[in-house]
Amino acid sequence: MIFKVYYQKSISEVPVRENTKTIFVKGESVRDVRNKIADRGxxxxxxxxxxxxxxEYEQQNExxxxxxxG
Incomplete structure (x- = not known):
C-alpha cells in the first residue's frame, strides 16, 4: 500500500500549514510507515x-x- 505522510522537517517545529511537506511511502500499515520514518527526525x-x-490523481504530479x- 502507498501512504501519504504530512510532516514538518524538524521534530521541534510547530506544525504550520505553509511549512507542511509531504512524502509517499510504501508500507503495510500506518504504524509500519511511522516506524520506517521514525529515524528521520x-x-x-x-x-x-x-x-x-x-x-491516480497524485501520480499525475511530475x-x-x-x-x-527497508
Whole structure:
C-alpha cells in the first residue's frame, strides 16, 4: 500500500500549514510507515492511505515518487 505522510522537517517545529511537506511511502500499515520514518527526525502530522482515484490523481504530479524504505 502507498501512504501519504504530512510532516514538518524538524521534530521541534510547530506544525504550520505553509511549512507542511509531504512524502509517499510504501508500507503495510500506518504504524509500519511511522516506524520506517521514525529515524528521520520528522514531526509527522498525519499519515493516510492513498488508493483508487486519489492515487491516480497524485501520480499525475511530475514530482510523485514513492519511497521504499527497508
Amino acid at each position: 520528522f514531526n509527522v502530522e498525519y499519515v493516510e492511505e492513498v488508493k483508487g482515484a486519489h492515487l 514530482d510523485f515518487k514513492v519511497l521504499e524504505i
